[in-house]
Structures are given as structure tokens and as C-alpha cells.
Amino acid sequence: VEPDVVTDVLIVGSGPAGASAALALSTYGVPNIVVTRYASLADTPRAHITNQRTMEVLRDLGVEQEVVAKATPQHLMGDTTFCTSLAGEELGRVRSWGNDPLVQAAHDLASPTRMCDMPQHLMEPVLVDAAVARGTQLRFSTVYKSFVQDADGVTVTVEDRLRGDEYTIRAQYLIGADGGRSQVAEDAGLPMGGQMGVAGSINIVFDADLSKYTAHRPSTLYWVLAPGATVGGIGAGLVRCVRPWNEWLIVWGYDVTAGAPDLTTEYAESVVRKLVGDDEIPVTIKSSSAWTVNEMYAETYSNGRVFCAGDATHRHPPSNGLGSNTSIQDSYNLAWKLKLVLEGTASPKLLDSYTAERAPIGRQIVTRANKSIGETAPIFEALDGLSPQTPEQLWANIAARKEDTEAAQKQRTKLREAIAFKVYEFNAHGVDLNQRYTSEAILPDGTPDPGFDRDPELYHQPTSRPGAKLPHAWITSGTRTLSTLDTVGQGRFTLITGIGGADWVRAAEAQGPKIATVVIGPGQEYEDPYGDWARLSEVADGGALLVRPDGYVAFRHATAAASGEEAERLLTEAVRRILGHA
Numbered sequence: 217v218e219p220d221v222v223t224d225v226l227i228v229g230s231g232p233a234g235a236s237a238a239l240a241l242s243t244y245g246v247p248n249i250v251v252t253r254y255a256s257l258a259d260t261p262r263a264h265i266t267n268q269r270t271m272e273v274l275r276d277l278g279v280e281q282e283v284v285a286k287a288t289p290q291h292l293m294g295d296t297t298f299c300t301s302l303a304g305e306e307l308g309r310v311r312s313w314g315n316d317p318l319v320q321a322a323h324d325l326a327s328p329t330r331m332c333d334m335p336q337h338l339m340e341p342v343l344v345d346a347a348v349a350r351g352t353q354l355r356f357s358t359v360y361k362s363f364v365q366d367a368d369g370v371t372v373t374v375e376d377r378l379r380g381d382e383y384t385i386r387a388q389y390l391i392g393a394d395g396g397r398s399q400v401a402e403d404a405g406l407p408m409g410g411q412m413g414v415a416g417s418i419n420i421v422f423d424a425d426l427s428k429y430t431a432h433r434p435s436t437l438y439w440v441l442a443p444g445a446t447v448g449g450i451g452a453g454l455v456r457c458v459r460p461w462n463e464w465l466i467v468w469g470y471d472v473t474a475g476a477p478d479l480t481t482e483y484a485e486s487v488v489r490k491l492v493g494d495d496e497i498p499v500t501i502k503s504s505s506a507w508t509v510n511e512m513y514a515e516t517y518s519n520g521r522v523f524c525a526g527d528a529t530h531r532h533p534p535s536n537g538l539g540s541n542t543s544i545q546d547s548y549n550l551a552w553k554l555k556l557v558l559e560g561t562a563s564p565k566l567l568d569s570y571t572a573e574r575a576p577i578g579r580q581i582v583t584r585a586n587k588s589i590g591e592t593a594p595i596f597e598a599l600d601g602l603s604p605q606t607p608e609q610l611w612a613n614i615a616a617r618k619e620d621t622e623a624a625q626k627q628r629t630k631l632r633e634a635i636a637f638k639v640y641e642f643n644a645h646g647v648d649l650n651q652r653y654t655s656e657a658i659l660p661d662g663t664p665d666p667g668f669d670r671d672p673e674l675y676h677q678p679t680s681r682p683g684a685k686l687p688h689a690w691i692t693s694g695t696r697t698l699s700t701l702d703t704v705g706q707g708r709f710t711l712i713t714g715i716g717g718a719d720w721v722r723a724a725e726a727q728g729p730k731i732a733t734v735v736i737g738p739g740q741e742y743e744d745p746y747g748d749w750a751r752l753s754e755v756a757d758g759g760a761l762l763v764r765p766d767g768y769v770a771f772r773h774a775t776a777a778a779s780g781e782e783a784e785r786l787l788t789e790a791v792r793r794i795l796g797h798a
């Protein structure tokens with residue numbers, strides 16, 4: 217039977233994973249169609265924390281400035297506050313999301329981009345609009361039903377919800393970016409580890425002018441330790457800023473064994489009043505929905521020509537703000553590989569590196585996010601608030617910390633330390649940036665793994681070792697200042713070298729796939745006036761880095777090649793292996 221529609225890549229889902237896959241593919245000139253279940257993009261704020269690695273992806277895809285213009289800036293994200301309610305007593309704060317001066321410096325050194333808070337209902341239109349402008353065909357109200365694959369492609373049956381009929385789309389590859397209840401992942405039989413439904417949570421979206429409780433301690437997150445706040449949920453009650461300071465989202469837990477409460481407006485309002493602690497402020501409830509905390513990750517991200525990305529492969533609570541970040545980075549990892557395979561430059565073997573590179577990260581972030589929930593408990597413990605007790609007892613324990621006694625001093629120390637420990641959720645710069653890939657698309661250079669000098673979850677450690685993201689350094693070209701990251705990407709490989717690396721440049725120019733060349737040094741196209749690149753490159757001036765389209769170093773040679781032939785032999789072999797032709 218002839219398919220009704222033909223394309224190169226069919227993407228199911230227009231969330232962060234699907235939209236960014238479409239954007240990357242269209243940017244690279246790969247024909248693609250997106251089908252998505254609903255008549256609109258996300259209508260609630262959902263994921264929001266947007267980290268530097270994601271901003272680097274958006275920068276390469278040409279939408280960074282638009283996101284920055286629409287997002288809440290980093291300096292308004294950072295005073296994560298623990299309190300008994302917004303109007304109530306404050307227990308302490310954590311400088312978060314790069315707003316600690318030392319971490320801020322680390323952020324500045326790590327990337328040309330800044331973290332920001334970009335709620336999903338604002339992010340999706342930016343990604344989707346740019347994708348459509350560059351060629352993506354988008355079909356709303358279109359539901360994925362099933363797929364059949366053979367040696368040459370995938371035939372997908374979809375349902376048009378407007379017309380009520382079904383049709384088929386034939387694609388070379390299918391991307392299941394259909395979220396935490398992914399039908400594509402299920403139909404592809406992707407093996408999953410972990411469990412779903414660990415705890416129950418409710419999201420309540422509402423409008424209220426809360427500036428009198430928040431503007432003086434600007435933050436994305438306000439955590440409320442109220443009676444009942446340890447039941448289900450994500451560690452405590454959460455008041456999250458959607459737009460400063462009048463659009464909000466509350467997360468409140470429920471006992472998953474008892475089932476979700478009836479989400480009436482009265483119920484939602486009672487939760488809002490409890491967490492805000494002010495009955496006078498006008499509140500407009502916009503929506504409420506129940507969801508469960510999951511701890512699940514796919515061990516394999518693909519089956520034949522079917523690839524999954526985003527929540528389809530990793531399902532976890534919002535702690536650490538990793539959901540859409542990881543989803544966008546999954547798709548960015550996959551898109552250039554699909555492009556090179558579709559155009560015949562790479563062997564389909566290259567696609568195996570997708571699981572090899574992304575599945576360990578999916579598993580890591582699922583574990584990290586769930587661990588963060590548990591790490592809120594010591595704050596309650598410091599207030600003796602975990603054991604079943606009356607609200608009066610919790611308030612008495614909170615009041616007791618103000619006394620001039622040894623016991624109260626101990627309690628103050630315990631509370632301070634418990635709050636400070638939450639940097640693992642709110643300032644985990646290493647979790648955001650330290651990904652290291654091991655796969656057939658990365659060629660080890662024989663150097664031993666140096667490990668990390670400091671806690672790898674908290675501190676970013678740049679390296680040019682194959683498998684790491686190219687280190688960021690500010691360099692110049694004429695009067696222009698740019699990041700080393702700005703010289704790579706754009707869907708192509710880049711060879712970076714310096715004075716003495718002419719053999720590498722010639723070898724790169726002789727390769728089949730187009731490789732851009734970047735020479736950094738005095739009198740060259742790019743200069744390193746601050747010496748930053750010299751400090752970070754970990755190779756001699758005449759050495760070479762071959763950087764993949766996603767900015768990851770695939771091959772490194774510490775010194776100049778012995779000869780022109782040697783450079784060509786080494787680089788040709790490297791490219792052959794990276795592209796899966798070996």
C-alpha cells in the first residue's frame with residue numbers, strides 16, 4: 217500500500233525534545249514532519265530552568281537571543297527561600313542557579329551563555345516557530361497510533377483528530393518525542409529501568425501579585441515547610457515563579473496510595489492560601505492537575521529506525537531543573553547524526569552512538585533528581601518535623617530555634633547545614649556541564665582519564681579530552697570577540713589548531729565531509745589575546761582537535777603531526793571511525 221505522505225524524519229511530539237529535533241533537522245536542511253496530539257503547544261508553564269549547555273544548543277541553532285528576551289533573567293532566579301509560608305517565617309536561603317558569586321564566576325568562565333528561566337509554554341513557540349520557518353511541516357491534533365518498520369523505513373499510522381480519520385506517513389526515521397507516557401517507546405519495546413508513580417503531586421497554576429513577599433528575595437523557587445508538606449510531592453511545598461511576580465505555580469504532594477484529591481477550585485485555593493499564608497491577596501486559579509513522581513530511564517534509546525528522546529526515555533521529578541534541558545540535548549545529539557546518515561556521509565552505525573552517549577546521562581539525571589527530593593528531609597529533621605505531629609508541634613519546633621540555649625544553637629547549625637546542602641539541587645553546575653561521552657563516535661587519545669579535581673556534581677571541569685564538550689574561551693577575529701564554541705556547530709565538523717598546525721588544516725580540507733578549519737594564534741584568523749584558549753586547550757599550538765557538529769571533541773592530537781601525510785592518515789582514519797565506516 218502506498219503511504220499517504222513521505223518524509224525523511226517523522227517526529228512525534230512538539231515538546232522540548234520534539235521541537236528541538238525539528239529545529240535542528242530543519243536548520244541542517246533535513247525534511248521533517250512533526251505530529252502532535254493537541255490543538256496547541258504546551259498551555260501550562262511546566263519545565264523552566266534552562267541551563268548553559270541548553271543555551272549553547274539554542275545559540276548554535278540561532279534562537280538564543282529570542283529565548284533571552286522572553287525568559288526571566290538569571291539574577292531574578294537565585295534566592296531560593298525556605299519558609300513556613302511566603303508571608304510566614306523565613307528559615308534560610310540558598311544562592312542558586314549561578315547566583316552565588318563564586319559560582320557566578322564559574323558560570324562566566326564556562327560558557328558564552330547565561331542560565332535563564334524560560335517556562336515551557338514560552339519555550340515551545342520559539343523552537344517550533346523557528347523550525348517551521350526553516351521547513352518543518354507541523355500537524356496539530358494529529359495522534360501517533362502505531363508504526364511498522366522494515367529495512368528501508370518506517371510507516372507510521374496517525375489519526376487526524378479534526379477529520380476523525382487515519383493516514384500513513386512513510387519516513388526513513390521516526391523520533392518518539394512523545395513525553396513521559398510515550399507510546400512510541402512502548403511500541404518500540406525500549407527496555408526501561410526504575411519505576412513510575414513513586415509519589416503523588418499536584419500542580420496549581422494561578423495569578424496573584426506576590427511581589428511584597430518575593431521581590432526583596434527574588435527567586436524562581438520558594439519552598440514551604442508546612443504541616444503535611446512531606447506527604448508525597450517533591451520534598452516540600454513549592455511556590456514557583458512563572459513570571460515575576462504575578463504568575464505562579466504551586467507543587468503540593470498527595471499520598472499516592474490514596475489517589476489524587478478532587479481538584480476543585482476550592483481545594484486549589486486552600487493549598488494556595490496555605491503556602492502563601494495571606495488570605496487577603498486576590499488569587500485567580502488558572503488550572504490544576506495531578507501527576508506522579510517517576511524514577512524511570514530507558515536502557516536503550518532506539519530500535520532499528522525508531523529513536524526516542526526526552527521524557528520518552530527519562531522520567532523524573534523537576535528537582536535540579538533537568539527535564540527540558542536533557543530533552544533538548546538528546547535531540548541535539550541525535551539530529552546531526554541523522555543528517556549525516558541520511559545524506560550518505562555516515563554509516564547508520566553512527567546512530568548507535570546515540571544510546572551509548574545519552575542513555576548514561578538519562579540514568580544519571582533521573583537518579584540525581586530523585587536524590588534531591590530525599591535531601592530536603594534533613595531540613596525537616598532539623599526541626600524535628602518528619603515524625604507525625606500536630607501543626608502546633610511543628611510551629612513550636614520552628615520557634616524553639618530562636619532560644620538562647622545549647623540545644624537551640626545545635627538546631628540552628630543543623631538547619632543551616634541542611635539548607636546549605638541543597639546546593640546539590642540548586643547550584644549543581646557540574647551536573648549541568650560535565651557530561652562525558654564514550655562511544656564509537658569518540659576516539660580516545662590514549663591519555664588516562666584524569667577524573668575530577670573537585671565534586672563533579674557541583675563544579676564544572678573543562679577539558680578538551682575526546683568525549684567532552686569543547687572548552688569555551690573568548691577569542692577574537694579582527695574587532696569581533698567570540699567564543700571558541702561559536703566557531704563550531706552549524707551542523708558541520710570543525711578542526712581547531714594553531715600555529716604549526718598547517719598539516720592538519722590541509723588534511724581537514726582534503727576530507728570527504730566538509731570540515732571547517734579554525735586556526736588560533738597571533739596573526740591568524742582567530743587570536744587568543746587573553747591567553748584563555750592556550751590555558752584551556754590542553755594541546756600544543758600545532759596540535760589538533762576535531763569537534764563534532766554538537767560541539768563535542770571527537771579526536772585530539774596533542775602535538776603537530778610528524779608530516780603532511782601523517783596528518784592526513786590520522787585525520788582520515790579518525791573521520792572514518794567517527795562516521796561508522798571502520
Ligand code: FDA
Pocket residue numbers: 228229230231232233234235251252253254260261262263264265336358359360361393394395396399419505507525526527528533534535537538539540543
Ligand atoms: P513533553 O511531555 O513536553 O512533550 C510530549 C509531546 O508529545 C507533546 O507535544 C504531546 O502533545 C505529544 N504527544 C504525546 N503523545 C502523543 C501521541 N500519541 N501522538 C502525538 N503526539 C503526542 N518539568 C520541570 O522541570 N518543572 C515542572 O514544573 C514541570 N511541570 C510539568 C507539568 C506537566 C503537566 C508536565 C506534563 C510536565 C512537567 N514537567 C516539568 C516535565 C517537563 O515538561 C518535561 O521534562 C519536558 O517537557 C520533556 O520534554 P519532552 O519533549 O520529552 O516531552
